[in-house]
Amino acid sequence: MKVTGISFVRNAVKFDYPILEAIQSILPLCDEFILVCGNSEDGTEELLAQIKDPKLKIIPSVWDDSLREGGKVLAVETNKALDAVSPDSDWVFYLQGDEVLHEKFIPTVRQAMEKYLDDKEVQGLLFNYQHFWGSYNYVADSRKWYRREIRLVRNDKNIRSYKDAQGFRTRADEKLKVKLIPADIYHYGWVRPPEKQIQKRLSSNRFWHSDEWIEKNMQKEGEYDYSEIDSVKRFEGTAPKVMEQRLKRLHWEFSPNPPKLSLKERLSRIIENITGKRVGEYQNYKII
Secondary structure, three states: OOEEEEEEEOOOOOOOOOHHHHHHHHHHHOOEEEEEEEOOOOOHHHHHOOOOOOOEEEEEEOOOOOOOOOOHHHHHHHHHHHHOOOOOOOEEEEOOOOEEEOHHHHHHHHHHHHHOOOOOOOOEEEEEEEEEEOOOOEEEOOOOOOOEEEEEEEOOOOEEEEOOOOEEEEOOOOEOEEEEEEEEEEEEEEOOOHHHHHHHHHHHHHHOOOHHHHHHHOOOOOOOOOOOOOOEEEOOOOOOHHHHHHHHOOOOOOOOOOOOOOHHHHHHHHHHHHHOOOOOOOOOOEEO
């Protein structure tokens, strides 16, 4: 069984992406790792040079900044990585630059890949998500956050990144058939210094909105207000080992406000707690 890891990144230093930690977290599962590195102006290339592992292959890329519809440029960059995967690889493990796999899940993921290796009906493996917010001690837990997503797919050139690169579909726009596995992806997209979070959101929204919309709706200076969240809960687990140094650099305070949940949200939580199903949940996959 051969496994390829893939990701893409741009301006990792400027926006404080934990890209090194993301790569290192799944390298033990990978025989090669393809990283598409976009045109950066902040020393991202020098940062990536810290990884000496020969498995890592870095492909330079220039982002098409004219693609400002639905985050499409992110899928374009992901597909560049997919296209560079070795033909003899069986599985492709995709992580975004702010996602990390805890080492405790490595055996579970490996076993799942081995279990479904010859079951061609299974096109991908579905992971649960922990969306950290404000600090490494809290996770967002309202229905606004996706709770699952595909992060392992077969090395099949018919499978492509979908829309803003959150998931995958076939070239014919068909949802993938997947198996849900008991492993979590830790998403750290909302844990960075508040001053960097402002700049990151400003940059990211350029892939969804016009300059006019950004000028009217986006804060451009100062610090991000992490108190603007409907609900968080205390994270009771441990941090991945690859994140230990980053946790030590935490220099801002975050104290959550009481939950601000609508009646619809409260009712949905009750139903989910009883049935395990989330009412009206968007699922870009078919669990089999």
